[in-house]
Amino acid sequence: MSAEDQALFDKGLPIRRAVLGADYVDSSLAKADEFMMAFQRATTAWAWGWAWGDPTLDRKTRSMLNLAMLTALGKTPEIKLHVKGALNNGLTVDQIKAVLLHATAYCGIPAGLDAFKAAHEVLVAEGALPGKK
Template sequence: MAESEMFNKGLAVRRDVLGTEYVDGSLAKADDFMMAFQRITTEWCWGYAWTRDGLNRRERSMLNLAMLTALNRPAEIKLHVKGAITNGLSVDEIKEILLHATVYCGIPAGLDAFKAAHEVLKAEGKLS
């Protein structure tokens, strides 16, 4: 199936934020079943939402970290902490976002978010 213009726009943003190696690896591993998900997330999330005017990538990363904390999705938080770093967020800003989300989402969700972020920040050499 030929990819849409929205897919191609999304693919470029997705690669910029999450890294070409990660994104291309996800696409390469996708069979026909999983490729349906790869298409929808690349087209809708990265092509439609992330390319809109109104918020920049940095602000979108902030929102993602807060929403993923609310949803208690540590695996996605890890991925988006790396993206947040790419988009210019500092360790202190990431910490403040997670603290703010913890107040509204609860200690268990906040703890999972902090653990996930801490793991990534250490691996990326952002924490000693």
């Protein structure tokens, strides 16, 4: 890893831990073999050090963008991860819902439905929504 990539990794790691949760991030790093560690280094440096580390946008805005983009891409596991991150970044349930409705209008009902189901599962698990009685 170059010195520049190492600096971005070092910058990104605390941001990644704050948004996604230290337990999740540390577990991902600990489980990574040499092959998967290349991805862990890249995502931490590029996504978290370079992109999330840019002070131009706040973390709430970045969470909203991520939820919309992940809805468009149909990346349900990542939507779940980033709904938890959105809560960590201070988004309300209503803000998450509004982002997903906006994404649904542009991405289509099937993508929106998948995103809503994924978000609902996380919001219930995190205690942000009551579970079904």
